Amino acid sequence: MYFPHTSWKRLTRSLGFKRRTEERADRYSQITDRIRSLRAARIMEIGTHEGSTALRMIKAAQEKNATVLFAGFDLFEDMTAELYERDPSARHRAPSLEKVRRKLAPTGADIRLFRGSSCETVPAARRELPMMDIVFIDGSHLLADIEADWRNIQPYLHERSVVFFDDYWRDGWNGDFSVGCTSLVDRLAASGTHRVEVLPITKKLPRPWGTLSIQIAAVSRR
Numbered sequence: 094m095y096f097p098h099t100s101w102k103r104l105t106r107s108l109g110f111k112r113r114t115e116e117r118a119d120r121y122s123q124i125t126d127r128i129r130s131l132r133a134a135r136i137m138e139i140g141t142h143e144g145s146t147a148l149r150m151i152k153a154a155q156e157k158n159a160t161v162l163f164a165g166f167d168l169f170e171d172m173t174a175e176l177y178e179r180d181p182s183a184r185h186r187a188p189s190l191e192k193v194r195r196k197l198a199p200t201g202a203d204i205r206l207f208r209g210s211s212c213e214t215v216p217a218a219r220r221e222l223p224m225m226d227i228v229f230i231d232g233s234h235l236l237a238d239i240e241a242d243w244r245n246i247q248p249y250l251h252e253r254s255v256v257f258f259d260d261y262w263r264d265g266w267n268g269d270f271s272v273g274c275t276s277l278v279d280r281l282a283a284s285g286t287h288r289v290e291v292l293p294i295t296k297k298l299p300r301p302w303g304t305l306s307i308q309i310a311a312v313s314r315r
């Protein structure tokens with residue numbers, strides 16, 4: 094059977110493959126796959142940035158749930174030049190909270206966005222947020238901040254929650270482990286209290302000293 098190129102999308106869509114074929118198989122697809130398999134409906138992201146991964150996570154959750162809650166934390170407009178300089182892996186600044194809200198609103202999910210340092214906003218938001226099925230930690234790259242995020246999400250975790258950490262850099266930031274989540278994740282793995290998986294899809298980025306290998310770690314309670 095011959096299907097001209099232009100009809101391929103229409104055919105796969107009619108067969109129900111639309112979402113899966115459109116999703117890029119980058120490292121974030123490992124999170125969205127897990128969202129689907131766990132039928133996760135309540136998602137937290139620390140470091141929402143432009144909302145691109147947020148959008149993908151929400152859509153994946155909506156495949157299995159009528160109601161989805163997304164809680165996003167970012168500095169948004171509160172990012173300062175000083176904070177930006179302190180974080181060696183900071184990208185360009187996040188857009189305004191309102192811009193990200195407008196991007197996520199068409200999903201129809203319950204979107205809650207929190208502006209400010211996650212060290213303060215995550216504990217404060219516990220008053221108004223339920224426990225989470227998925228937490229994605231991808232805010233500040235300073236280890237001390239990531240450790241604070243890990244501590245501050247504990248009241249949000251139930252027995253089956255899965256926490257994803259971006260920026261598992263096997264060789265550190267040019268050997269420096271005071272940034273990135275690597276030493277925290279390795280400690281959790283060694284402690285035996287948590288199941289820790291370093292997910293296989295690896296992004297390799299050229300850096301002045303060589304190559305930075307970025308992976309995501311998935312952590313859940315044993």
Ligand SMILES: C[S@@+](CC[C@H](N)C(=O)[O-])C[C@H]1O[C@@H](n2cnc3c(N)ncnc32)[C@H](O)[C@@H]1O
Binds near residue numbers: 145146
């Ligand atoms: C690497 S980006 C996140 C990318 C996003 N998770 C995605 O996949 O599209 C990191 C974000 O963390 C935010 N950030 C950095 N330090 C933070 C802090 N202390 N509290 C909250 N957000 C922070 C930055 O503003 C930036 O938008």
